[in-house]
Amino acid sequence: MKFSPDITVIGxxxxxxxxxSIMFAxxxxxxxxxxxxxxxIKAVNRGIVPFLDKNLDKYLKEVLVSNNFLATDDDSFINQSEVVIIIIGTPVDEHLNPRFNDLLDVIKRYLKEFKDGQLLVLRSTVYPGTSKMINEMLIRNGLKIDIAFCPERIAQGYSVKELTSLPQIISSFTKSGLERSNKLFSLLTNDIIEVEPMEAELAKLFTNAWRYINFAIANQFYMVANDFNLDFYKIHHAMTYKYPRIKGFAKAGFAAGPCLFKDTMQIASFYKNSFFLGHSAMLVNEGLPDYIVDRLKQKHDLINTKVGILGMTFKANNDDIRESLSFKLKKILEFEAKEVYCSDYHLGFNYLVSEKELIDKSDIILIATPHSRYNSLDFKNKKVYDIWNILGKGGKI
Ligand SMILES: NC(=O)c1ccc[n+]([C@@H]2O[C@H](COP(=O)([O-])OP(=O)(O)OC[C@H]3O[C@@H](n4cnc5c(N)ncnc54)[C@H](O)[C@@H]3O)[C@@H](O)[C@H]2O)c1
Structure with missing residues (x-):
């Protein structure tokens, strides 16, 4: 049966x-x-969501049955759609500068498929000014397209709930672009906030940098408390209990993943490397694996100690390893310890061991990612270091 899309989502x-894509369908x-x-593409069309995302598979199956959704590599669908959304990855390069070209190259690649009258929604997180650059590029190519920048703000893994509950920030260079974006996202939420394109770009970057800095505050305070042999979580509880002014104070632990670090670095690049707070947060967060190993060296004869790392993904109850600091910890420990065992039941790498084997073989165990099921493991009286305090016994190292 012929599929005639209203919307094509690139990425x-x-x-x-x-x-x-699924929620619009x-x-x-x-x-x-x-x-x-x-x-x-093949897996998605068979109803398989290729990563963990709560309840998304049920919605995928429904939209496949209703014939409202198709995954494809056929770019001619762009030409048939009134709305095109771009949401490809926007990483930073080896100098921690944004790689604009990825996004521009994708637009150039599909340029022949764009047509006058379309609404093009940019949804990747972008370096400030990128939307304007793309708007000008399309005008130069003689295209009359409404360009909008409407950032994605969901927490990975919780998309179904968040896409329909979070307010949507929208912006455009044209009045009709703003009206059309408003109508489009009103399908998902009643809360729409209109700003200028660069304000929207910065709103997204500031959100991620704020979270990254917030994690760095917790991690730095954790190190201070720990260096004085005090449990950060006792202090955390004392600070936050019935004290609303400090609501949102994070727990200590690895702050990683594909977004927070790189988006903080995008602001650093935009602000001519004078974003001191962002760089400081990076030093604290990226330094945490080294800090942990230094502390372990003070407490154990590490070179004669077998260490187990529980949790390799970048966040709890998820299967995404992108930029996970568990791997940095693994690398340092492989240099410093007698043996390193890693386990993560979400992943299928052949160097991983089961939780039971890790507990049996390790002298000491580190919970690197706070997957909820670690709460119910039998650690057999092994020494466990729990920087996230998921076992509720404190986070001291
Ligand atoms: N992951 C998150 O939680 C999250 C949250 C908010 C915003 N963002 C932002 O959203 C963007 C995408 O992030 P992601 O985590 O979904 O990345 P991703 O790598 O999981 O997804 C990008 C997709 O784009 C596809 N792609 C690449 N080139 C393409 C092309 N030429 N044509 C068609 N498809 C192409 C890839 O195959 C991939 O499926 C980034 O800018 C990110 O910062 C991510």
Whole structure:
């Protein structure tokens, strides 16, 4: 049967592109999820969500049955859609500068498929000014397209709930672009906030940098408390209990993943490397694995100690390893300890061991990612270091 999309999502099988595509399809739009990874496209069309995202698989199955959704690598669907959304990855390079070209290259690659009258929604997190650059590039190519920048703000893994509950920030260079974006996102939420494009770009980057700095505050305070042989979590509780002014004070632990660090670095680059707070947060957060190993060296004869790392993904109850600091910890420990065992039941790498084997073989155990099921493990009286305090016995190292 011929599929005639209302919306094509470029990057539509990614961690945030797929949920967005599915939720628009669930709201009655005909959505084409355009991607370049053949295996993933095939899996998605069979009803498989290729990563952990709460309840998303149920919605995927529904939109496949209703014939509102198709994953494909056929770029001619762009031309048939009134709305095109781009949500590809926007990493930083080896100098921690944003790689604009990724986004521009994708637009150039599909340029022949764009047509006058479309609404192009940029949804990747971008360096400030990128939307303007793309708007000017399309005008130079003679295209009359409404360009909007409407950032994605969901927490990975919780898309179904968040796409329909979080307010949506929208911006555009044209009045009609703003009206059309408003109408589009009103399918998902009643809370729409209109700002200028660069304000929207910064709102997204500031959000991620704020979270990254917030984690760094917790991690720095953790180190201070720990260096004085005090439990950070006792102090954390004393500070936060019935004290609303400090609501949102994070727990200590690895602050990693594909977004927070790189978005903090995008502001650093935009602000000519004078974003001191962002760079300080980076030193604290990225330094945590080294700090942990230094502390272990003070407490154990590490070179004769077998260490187990529980949790390799970058966040709890998820299967995403992108930029996970567990791997940095593993690398340092492989240099400093007798043996290192790693376990994560979400992952299938052949160097990983089961939780039981890790507990049996390790002299000491570190909980690096706070997966909830670690709460119910039998640690057999082994020494466990729990920087996240998920076992509720404190986080001292
Ligand atoms: N992951 C998150 O929780 C999250 C949350 C908010 C915002 N963001 C932002 O959203 C953007 C995407 O992040 P992500 O985590 O979904 O990345 P991702 O790598 O999981 O997804 C990107 C998708 O784009 C596809 N792609 C790449 N080139 C393409 C092309 N030429 N044509 C079609 N598809 C192509 C990839 O195959 C992939 O499926 C980034 O800018 C990120 O900062 C991510």
């Amino acid at each position: 539509g099988c990614g961690h945030v592109g797929l949920p967005l 669930y709201k009655g739009m005909k959505v084409c999820a355009l991607d370049i990874r053949e295996d993933v």
